[in-house]
Amino acid sequence: MNILIIDDHQLFAESLKMLLQNLDSSMTIACTQSASETIEHLKNTHTHPDLIILDVNLPGINGFSLMHRFQSLDIWSPVLILSATESPSIIKTAIESGATGFIAKSCNSASLVNAINTVMRGEIYTPNTTYQSDNKDSPSSEDGFSHITNRQKEILHLLAQGLINKQIASELGISANTVKAHLYEIFRSLNVRNRTSAVKVALRQGLINQL
Numbered sequence: 001m002n003i004l005i006i007d008d009h010q011l012f013a014e015s016l017k018m019l020l021q022n023l024d025s026s027m028t029i030a031c032t033q034s035a036s037e038t039i040e041h042l043k044n045t046h047t048h049p050d051l052i053i054l055d056v057n058l059p060g061i062n063g064f065s066l067m068h069r070f071q072s073l074d075i076w077s078p079v080l081i082l083s084a085t086e087s088p089s090i091i092k093t094a095i096e097s098g099a100t101g102f103i104a105k106s107c108n109s110a111s112l113v114n115a116i117n118t119v120m121r122g123e124i125y126t127p128n129t130t131y132q133s134d135n136k137d138s139p140s141s142e143d144g145f146s147h148i149t150n151r152q153k154e155i156l157h158l159l160a161q162g163l164i165n166k167q168i169a170s171e172l173g174i175s176a177n178t179v180k181a182h183l184y185e186i187f188r189s190l191n192v193r194n195r196t197s198a199v200k201v202a203l204r205q206g207l208i209n210q211l
Helices: 010-023 035-044 063-072 088-096 109-120 142-147 150-160 165-172 176-190 195-204
Strands: 002-006 028-032 051-055 079-083 101-104
Touching (some): 002 035, 063 079, 079 088, 079 109
Parallel strands (some): 002 028
16 A cells, blocks of 8 residues: 655654554655645656545645645545544535545554555544534435536445446546545535445435445
8 A cells, every 4th residue: 555644743644654654554655744745746656546645734834635636637636634623524524625534643553554445445534522523314405416426436336336446447447546536526515434335325316326
């Protein structure tokens, strides 16, 4: 797995890198400390990271704003937000800004691994005791369905067949990262947190047909 850690506190970033490599020596981990260094790093790498771990407070820029920069550069790697403050409002902003997960800097290694595994499965991770959707299996508004594109309906149909991201990518002739990006948009539009709930809502609302 290729991971990029973005944090201006070098000691914390290096400690996190060491922790992750001790847990899985096959991980390739890079660290950057600012928005400009991050953008330069991403432009100079041949493949995008499988996961970006991003500190929400960076010098000169908000982590959420940096995520929008990623999207403008067509970088759709899943983003796990790091923050010293674990408040429902920040977690809500993180998810609504496009992050696929949120973890507090005070968490233990088990929680961090759980967060990474959850995000890499294509699901959204937030701490159990904080921000949760009011209704995980219902859209946040009546307009939620209008944001589901034809491509996303195709992905939902393949999800309902039990296909994983790589299989969906092969079936549709797109990259696995593009599939992940669509999944995150689907989850937010339907106000769900995982694939099973997304398929359940899609079937119930007629977005896809019963197999």
